[in-house]
Amino acid sequence: MFTGIVQATCEVVSIYKAAGLKTFEVAMTPELTKGLVTGASVANNGVCLTVTKILNDKVFFDVMEETLQLTNLGKTAVGDRVNIERSLTFGTEIGGHILSGHIHTQAKVKSVSNTxxxxxxxxxxxxxxxxxIFYKxxxxxxxxxxxxxxxxxxxxMLHLIPxxxxxxxxxxxxxGDDINIEIDSQTQVIVDTVERILAKKQLVNS
Incomplete structure (x- = not known):
């Protein structure tokens, strides 16, 4: 689980291609790799990935073909920066909202207004x-x-602060760029439950 509070943006320094997957090598800071072990979960652009190797603050992740197709990691190139968040630990402050690291879809950037x-x-x-998706x-x-x-x-719209x-x-x-989207899970459950109840009522009354 994650909080949606990005800890750093880190450069993808290498991408190794293999059958059915790509291995991403991401350069992280010593603060981010402290205590990190193989098998741990780390969000890359919101995608929950498993650490497969750590070498001198370079962290390796295997990204399966399905994940590459469903997320913008499939278009990520060497030199790109990815948002990094290590998994949530008990006792830490939650400043965002709970995210699973499972991307639902992608959204396309329609416009950018920078004034x-x-x-x-x-x-x-x-x-x-x-x-x-609801206002606020x-x-x-x-x-x-x-x-x-x-x-x-x-x-x-997103209104971003500095x-x-x-x-x-x-x-x-x-x-034209694609951005990974994870829907708020509580909102999804509420909406799906209400729609299911309303559908049953309509069926009974028909």
Whole structure:
């Protein structure tokens, strides 16, 4: 489990291709690798990956073909920065909201507005996911716990503060790029439960 509070953006220094997977080598800081062991879970752009090797603060992750297809890790190249968060430990402060590291879909950057007053990103997403996205609700964006801005039938806005831009890779994204999306699990459960109850009532009354 994760909190959606990105700890660092780290460079992908190598990508090794093999049958059905790619191995990512990510350069981390000594603070991030302290106590880290093989088998541990680390979120890369919000994707929960397993550490397969650690070598001089370089951390290796095997990314399966399905994950490469479903997330933007499939388009990640050497030199790109990924958002990194180590898994949640008991007793630590939770400043975001609970994320599983399981990406539901990707959203496409529709527009970026960067002025002296604001930094806004407009995202376009498959309309079926908008059932779970609400104004002022929580959402996971590349592993970042963020608040949803204005919504439409096919997308929503993000209003980013300078601290978020400094600590994450969201400022790297341009129009047409894909961003990993994790829907808030509690919202999804509530919406699905209500829709199921309403469907049963309609069936009974029909």
């Amino acid at each position: 002296a007053e604001h930094y806004n990103i407009e995202l376009e997403i498959d309309p079926k996911w908008m059932h779970y 609700g929580f959402i996971g964006i590349n592993g970042c716990s963020l608040t949803v801005g204005q919504v439409s039938d096919s997308g929503f 601290e978020t831009l400094k600590l994450t890779n969201l400022s790297d994204y341009q129009v």
